[in-house]
Amino acid sequence: IEALMHDGKALQAGTSHYFGDGFAKAFDIEFTDRENKRRHPFQTSWGVSTRLIGAIIMTHGDDNGLVLPPAVAPVQAVIIPVAQHKPGVLERCGELRAALEKDFRVKLDDSDNSAGWKYAEYEMKGVPVRIELGPRDIEAGQCVLALRHNGEKRTVRLDTVAEALAQALSDVHDGLYAAALENRSRRTYDCLTTDEINETLAAKGDGFVRAPWCGSEECEDAVKEKTGVTSRCIPFGETLPAGSRCVCCGKEAKHLIYWGKAY
Numbered sequence: 001i002e003a004l005m006h007d008g009k010a011l012q013a014g015t016s017h018y019f020g021d022g023f024a025k026a027f028d029i030e031f032t033d034r035e036n037k038r039r040h041p042f043q044t045s046w047g048v049s050t051r052l053i054g055a056i057i058m059t060h061g062d063d064n065g066l067v068l069p070p071a072v073a074p075v076q077a078v079i080i081p082v083a084q085h086k087p088g089v090l091e092r093c094g095e096l097r098a099a100l101e102k103d104f105r106v107k108l109d110d111s112d113n114s115a116g117w118k119y120a121e122y123e124m125k126g127v128p129v130r131i132e133l134g135p136r137d138i139e140a141g142q143c144v145l146a147l148r149h150n151g152e153k154r155t156v157r158l159d160t161v162a163e164a165l166a167q168a169l170s171d172v173h174d175g176l177y178a179a180a181l182e183n184r185s186r187r188t189y190d191c192l193t194t195d196e197i198n199e200t201l202a203a204k205g206d207g208f209v210r211a212p213w214c215g216s217e218e219c220e221d222a223v224k225e226k227t228g229v230t231s232r233c234i235p236f237g238e239t240l241p242a243g244s245r246c247v248c249c250g251k252e253a254k255h256l257i258y259w260g261k262a263y
Contacts, residue, residue, distance in 0.1 A: 143155075
């Protein structure tokens with residue numbers, strides 16, 4: 001999985017590797033087969049790990065802190081009492097939490113910190129939706145939903161808050177995906193020569209470079225030396241145009257490669 005960050009750098013977010021039997025030979029790993037002969041196993045490794053957390057932080061985060069997709073957020077919505085010292089506010093917030101926690105990961109912050117402090121704290125922690133509820137809201141039979149990724153606020157009736165929260169979480173997911181996709185699309189450049197790679201990156205900034213490659217390791221190394229980009233992945237579902245020539249040597253290309261500068 002190759003992901004593109006806010007600054008146009010590429011990040012290898014998750015990988016699988018086929019080792020053949022080279023790793024087993026190097027570390028003397030053996031097994032006995034059905035014919036009772038000792039052999040070296042052919043192995044794979046799977047690197048889907050905490051690296052993905054870094055990818056989430058760098059893909060979606062902003063100057064105010066984390067921005068977490070609802071599907072992986074430990075807390076999907078936090079209820080913030082407004083003027084919680086006034087009669088009935090904390091009780092109504094508790095009722096709201098009890099109603100929502102059946103279907104959502106919800107937290108009620110009834111600490112002594114001010115509402116403004118709590119707003120900033122949960123923005124920094126990346127909670128997708130903030131629910132604000134105060135005396136005036138209770139009187140009007142409503143509450144306010146604030147979406148973390150774009151700051152949008154929605155006033156909704158308390159008797160429809162579950163449906164409204166489900167829609168808000170869906171909108172956060174869609175908004176985060178659309179923004180990340182737009183960033184990747186805007187920063188993906190088609191280049192046919194190493195000179196064009198250098199000129200494009202100098203003019204537009206870092207990003208993915210989509211360019212044909214002949215398949216030789218020498219050309220792969222030469223592209224890195226000349227431009228600073230490395231081969232990131234061979235994409236699924238993209239067809240190499242007929243007559244494509246290698247971005248380095250000009251010979252017939254065998255693959256369409258995404259190149260980029262990594263951390």
